[in-house]
Amino acid sequence: MRTTKKNTYRNILIPFASVAAVIIIWQIVAVYVVGNTFKLPSFTEVVAAFITDMFGSRGTLPEDIAVSLYHFAIGMAASLIVGIPTGICMGWFRDIDIALNPIVEIIRPIPPLAWIPFAIIWFGLTHAAAGFIIFIGAVFPIIINTYTGFRNVPKVFIEAGKVLGCTKNSSLITKIGFPSAIPEMTAGIRVSMGIGWMCLVGAEIFGAGTGKYGLGKNLWTYYNLHQMDSVVVYMLVLGVIGIIIDILFRHYVNKQTVRWQNNME
Amino acid sequence: MAVVSVQHVTKLFVRDEGEPTVALKDVNLEIEEKQFICIVGASGCGKTTLLRIIAGLETTTEGSILLNGSPVEGTDTDRGMVFQEYSLFPWKSVIDNIAFSLEMQGIPKAERREKAEKYLKIIHLEQFRDAYPHELSGGMRQRVAIARALANEPKVLLMDEPFGALDAQTRNVMQRELLEIWAETQKTIIFVTHSVDEAVFLADKIVILSPRPGKIEEVISVDLPRMRHRTAPKFAELRKHILESMEKSATIR
Numbered sequence: 038m039r040t041t042k043k044n045t046y047r048n049i050l051i052p053f054a055s056v057a058a059v060i061i062i063w064q065i066v067a068v069y070v071v072g073n074t075f076k077l078p079s080f081t082e083v084v085a086a087f088i089t090d091m092f093g094s095r096g097t098l099p100e101d102i103a104v105s106l107y108h109f110a111i112g113m114a115a116s117l118i119v120g121i122p123t124g125i126c127m128g129w130f131r132d133i134d135i136a137l138n139p140i141v142e143i144i145r146p147i148p149p150l151a152w153i154p155f156a157i158i159w160f161g162l163t164h165a166a167a168g169f170i171i172f173i174g175a176v177f178p179i180i181i182n183t184y185t186g187f188r189n190v191p192k193v194f195i196e197a198g199k200v201l202g203c204t205k206n207s208s209l210i211t212k213i214g215f216p217s218a219i220p221e222m223t224a225g226i227r228v229s230m231g232i233g234w235m236c237l238v239g240a241e242i243f244g245a246g247t248g249k250y251g252l253g254k255n256l257w258t259y260y261n262l263h264q265m266d267s268v269v270v271y272m273l274v275l276g277v278i279g280i281i282i283d284i285l286f287r288h289y290v291n292k293q294t295v296r297w298q299n300n301m302e
Numbered sequence: 303m304a305v306v307s308v309q310h311v312t313k314l315f316v317r318d319e320g321e322p323t324v325a326l327k328d329v330n331l332e333i334e335e336k337q338f339i340c341i342v343g344a345s346g347c348g349k350t351t352l353l354r355i356i357a358g359l360e361t362t363t364e365g366s367i368l369l370n371g372s373p374v375e376g377t378d379t380d381r382g383m384v385f386q387e388y389s390l391f392p393w394k395s396v397i398d399n400i401a402f403s404l405e406m407q408g409i410p411k412a413e414r415r416e417k418a419e420k421y422l423k424i425i426h427l428e429q430f431r432d433a434y435p436h437e438l439s440g441g442m443r444q445r446v447a448i449a450r451a452l453a454n455e456p457k458v459l460l461m462d463e464p465f466g467a468l469d470a471q472t473r474n475v476m477q478r479e480l481l482e483i484w485a486e487t488q489k490t491i492i493f494v495t496h497s498v499d500e501a502v503f504l505a506d507k508i509v510i511l512s513p514r515p516g517k518i519e520e521v522i523s524v525d526l527p528r529m530r531h532r533t534a535p536k537f538a539e540l541r542k543h544i545l546e547s548m549e550k551s552a553t554i555r
């Protein structure tokens with residue numbers, strides 16, 4: 038009992054205290070050391086800016102969040118739809134692996150933001166253009182991890198499946214390969230969501246999207262307006278949403294697989 | 303007529319460089335229905351290879367396997383297999399592992415679980431119905447693997463050193479249980495082991511395989527009544543005979 042109480046203490050109070058300390062130091066440095074809102078807006082200014090951006094009549098933060106999540110959803114959906122089947126085929130069929138591997142290895146090192154010109158030429162100034170950049174960033178970790186997961190399906194599982202009447206490739210993939218590869222695949226999806234979220238900002242800043250809303254887009258607008266307090270608001274919102282996405286995903290995955298995965302780490 | 307007939311089976315494993323490995327050379331074997339066959343032999347003499355060929359997981363270089371007179375090609379549900387290593391699906395609970403073959407037959411979930419229940423009972427693991435493989439001991443896992451193979455209702459059950467990884471005591475318990483299961487389900491069992499003791503305890507017929515190239519050295523019928531006593535003089539005599547036969551085959555080359 039005492040230890041659990043002590044742990045709650047540690048796990049809640051200490052992080053809380055350290056965040057509070059950083060905020061206080063930030064405020065002091067901003068007001069008394071730097072003394073220049075443009076170079077370093079203070080904590081209180083940022084809070085005020087957040088309230089205006091979120092709730093004020095001219096604030097666009099809710100729209101920006103919605104549009105950025107929309108871009109993210111397009112990119113992630115596309116990368117799952119393309120990445121998982123590609124990874125499965127490469128992991129399962131030797132010839133497809135040999136055929137696609139050089140293509141993947143040539144395209145993969147190209148930084149996603151380098152695709153922005155073509156994203157705009159191909160998709161115009163649409164949400165799909167931003168989604169495309171996120172797709173490019175997110176699809177490779179999904180392909181690679183799905184591939185590895187399927188490559189490493191223990192041979193004995195496949196053979197046990199075959200002896201028990203699971204003989205067709207399609208049923209071996211769905212009944213044996215897929216569940217066996219799930220830990221690897223979810224790890225890949227998690228990485229890809231992190232990368233996708235980072236690509237989002239770059240894509241929007243460089244003009245992929247409809248050019249009106251978006252967290253990255255308006256972070257840049259506020260920079261051009263020299264409203265640095267709002268820039269900080271957008272930075273923090275990007276960070277917080279990134280964490281929330283990760284936590285939600287991990288929570289969902291744990292609920293699905295934690296029982297059988299326990300000691301397979 | 304024999305249920306399983308191994309006819310002139312030769313198996314070469316071709317390697318990139320050097321001579322191919324002759325895992326089996328002209329192996330002939332007839333196995334009658336409901337018999338309990340044990341295959342013994344030194345490590346690397348081709349026991350697993352022979353079993354995998356019968357299962358249809360490996361092809362022959364020459365010769366063929368007949369099942370009730372017709373040649374086998376690939377795996378089929380008439381032959382079940384229990385593997386040397388742990389082979390339960392870690393993502394499925396005990397009952398769903400047992401029901402896997404029924405799932406493959408397209409039987410709905412509730413119905414197949416009900417059917418699998420029967421085999422859960424045979425292996426005495428009712429209270430572990432919803433456990434996952436990582437929550438089970440080694441002996442329990444192999445019992446579930448046996449139940450999973452049986453649920454498919456194969457004619458022949460192939461077992462590759464299923465108790466090899468267990469401690470001596472658990473192993474003895476498992477051997478007794480297996481004999482009970484065998485009596486209850488009336489299967490033909492082909493059981494690979496390198497423990498002579500285990501073979502004499504279990505088998506109707508013991509096949510001694512000699513190494514490099516793997517071929518049949520001797521086939522011995524065991525007509526001791528069950529349950530056998532390891533301490534009985536006849537048991538010791540038979541064990542000695544088999545050990546000598548294995549030693550002879552190993553030292554000839």
Ligand SMILES: Nc1ncnc2c1ncn2[C@@H]1O[C@H](COP(=O)(O)OP(=O)(O)OP(=O)(O)O)[C@@H](O)[C@H]1O
Binds near residue numbers: 316324343348349351
């Ligand atoms: N896939 C393979 N490729 C190449 N050689 C193989 C392969 N499988 C088995 N062999 C060779 O065939 C021979 C027989 O192997 P096998 O696994 O059947 O022996 P075993 O009697 O089961 O041995 P153990 O008691 O150690 O399990 C060995 O020399 C082995 O190296």
Ligand SMILES: [Mg+2]
Binds near residue numbers: 349350351386462
């Ligand atoms: Mg073996």
